[in-house]
Amino acid sequence: xxxxxxxxVQSTRxxxxxxxxxxxxxxxxxxxxMLACMHHFCKSCISRYWRGTQGPVTCPxxxxxxxxxxxxxxxxxxxxxxxxxxTTSDAYxxxxxxxxxxxxxxHRLRKQDFINSIHRDKEKMxxxxxxxxxxxxxxxxxxxxxxxxxxxxxACTLEQLRREQEEELVKVQHHLEVTEQAAKELxxxxxxxxxxxxxxxDIVLTELPALRPxxxxxxxxxxxxxxxxxxxxxxxxxxxxxxxxxxxxxxxSLLTFDVDTAHPSIQVSRDKTxxxxxxxxxxxxxxxxxxxQCVNILAAQGFQSGRHYWEVEVGTSPKWDLGVALENVNRxxxxxxxxxxxxxxxxxxxxxxxxxxxxxxERLRVRSSxxxxxxxxxxxxxxxxxxxxxxxxxxxxxxxxxxxxVFPFFSPxxxxxxxxxxxxxxxxxxxxxxxx
Numbered sequence: 001x002x003x004x005x006x007x008x009v010q011s012t013r014x015x016x017x018x019x020x021x022x023x024x025x026x027x028x029x030x031x032x033x034m035l036a037c038m039h040h041f042c043k044s045c046i047s048r049y050w051r052g053t054q055g056p057v058t059c060p061x062x063x064x065x066x067x068x069x070x071x072x073x074x075x076x077x078x079x080x081x082x083x084x085x086x087t088t089s090d091a092y093x094x095x096x097x098x099x100x101x102x103x104x105x106x107h108r109l110r111k112q113d114f115i116n117s118i119h120r121d122k123e124k125m126x127x128x129x130x131x132x133x134x135x136x137x138x139x140x141x142x143x144x145x146x147x148x149x150x151x152x153x154x155a156c157t158l159e160q161l162r163r164e165q166e167e168e169l170v171k172v173q174h175h176l177e178v179t180e181q182a183a184k185e186l187x188x189x190x191x192x193x194x195x196x197x198x199x200x201x202d203i204v205l206t207e208l209p210a211l212r213p214x215x216x217x218x219x220x221x222x223x224x225x226x227x228x229x230x231x232x233x234x235x236x237x238x239x240x241x242x243x244x245x246x247x248x249x250x251x252x253s254l255l256t257f258d259v260d261t262a263h264p265s266i267q268v269s270r271d272k273t274x275x276x277x278x279x280x281x282x283x284x285x286x287x288x289x290x291x292x293q294c295v296n297i298l299a300a301q302g303f304q305s306g307r308h309y310w311e312v313e314v315g316t317s318p319k320w321d322l323g324v325a326l327e328n329v330n331r332x333x334x335x336x337x338x339x340x341x342x343x344x345x346x347x348x349x350x351x352x353x354x355x356x357x358x359x360x361x362e363r364l365r366v367r368s369s370x371x372x373x374x375x376x377x378x379x380x381x382x383x384x385x386x387x388x389x390x391x392x393x394x395x396x397x398x399x400x401x402x403x404x405x406v407f408p409f410f411s412p413x414x415x416x417x418x419x420x421x422x423x424x425x426x427x428x429x430x431x432x433x434x435x436x
Contacts, residue, residue, distance in 0.1 A: 257274075262275065266412065299409075375408065
């Protein structure tokens with residue numbers, strides 16, 4: 001197609017050159033002049049052609065006669081001739097060929113870029129489809145497990161209701177049978193007595209007829225409909241939801257603070273679920289487990305396999321650090337929190353500045369300030385994720401998480417004198433497990 005276009009351009013140029021060629025010298029016009037018959041010639045050529053001619057002169061092309069040697073300069077044709085002469089020069093042609101080559105190469109490169117982009121887009125689409133298929137399978141598996149839990153709870157509850165119904169029915173059925181038997185025996189005795197009463201009209205009765213002994217019937221068993229119904233009219237969904245916690249994988253981890261790791265300015269509650277920074281230094285035995293330079297503390301529970309989730313209440317505290325730390329982090333030096341130092345964390349400063357624990361810190365946009373945070377640790381896939389526990393929206397996820405044993409990490413940070421220290425609370429939910 002490009003060759004055809006080039007040939008067409010070349011043909012057009014050839015035709016134009018012929019139109020601008022002098023019929024006398026067979027070259028491009030030089031100072032083109034036009035005769036009255038509209039034919040053009042070089043000024044010097046037509047002057048030389050008419051030289052020595054006396055009287056009328058003729059046009060070299062059409063042979064038309066003119067009474068005098070008159071012509072006029074055609075500036076438009078002259079300009080066209082100069083343009084053709086310039087565009088047909090070797091320098092111009094080479095420059096044009098260079099531009100054509102560069103344009104062609106540029107388009108080829110752009111085309112290759114587009115082809116590469118198309119390949120990348122198709123590869124991305126295949127990756128998205130593959131990842132989405134894996135995620136769909138995982139989601140279905142997770143919900144299937146929940147469905148199974150609910151199915152088992154439903155079957156267990158219905159079986160319990162069936163057994164209790166059967167027990168009540170057996171008690172009433174037994175009393176019904178005994179009562180019916182006693183009524184039949186009384187009916188037989190009444191019949192015998194009625195027959196004896198009729199016989200006394202003809203003979204003298206000397207003794208009562210033989211009567212069947214009547215069975216003793218206990219008082220009918222009470223059926224307390226309220227007691228029978230209450231447990232099934234209770235908030236079954238809530239009760240089942242509470243029971244589900246023991247079957248969730250992962251279920252909320254029941255963490256407690258490890259007092260032996262607490263910086264001396266951290267006070268821990270008696271039940272080891274609340275930690276708060278204090279101006280009063282607590283006397284502790286110093287050992288390798290304790291943080292001495294930074295106001296940090298770890299949980300007593302560590303993890304190195306499986307999936308684990310826990311929630312932390314930070315309330316309205318203007319500053320804190322949360323996440324996980326490797327077991328072997330240096331606890332006696334002041335170290336910047338980052339994966340390179342063995343920490344995967346999220347932090348808050350100045351009440352609304354959220355950052356990811358990297359060096360340098362990476363600012364994080366958070367739509368609303370969470371008062372409860374969830375931390376999800378997947379040891380097998382090496383992922384650490386942070387959630388707003390109020391609506392379970394994802395705040396950030398480390399894709400290249402820790403290897404080896406890690407412990408939940410917390411820092412209430414040092415509070416300035418203008419603010420009251422705010423505690424960090426480990427949430428245990430539900431507060432108590434229900435018996436099955």
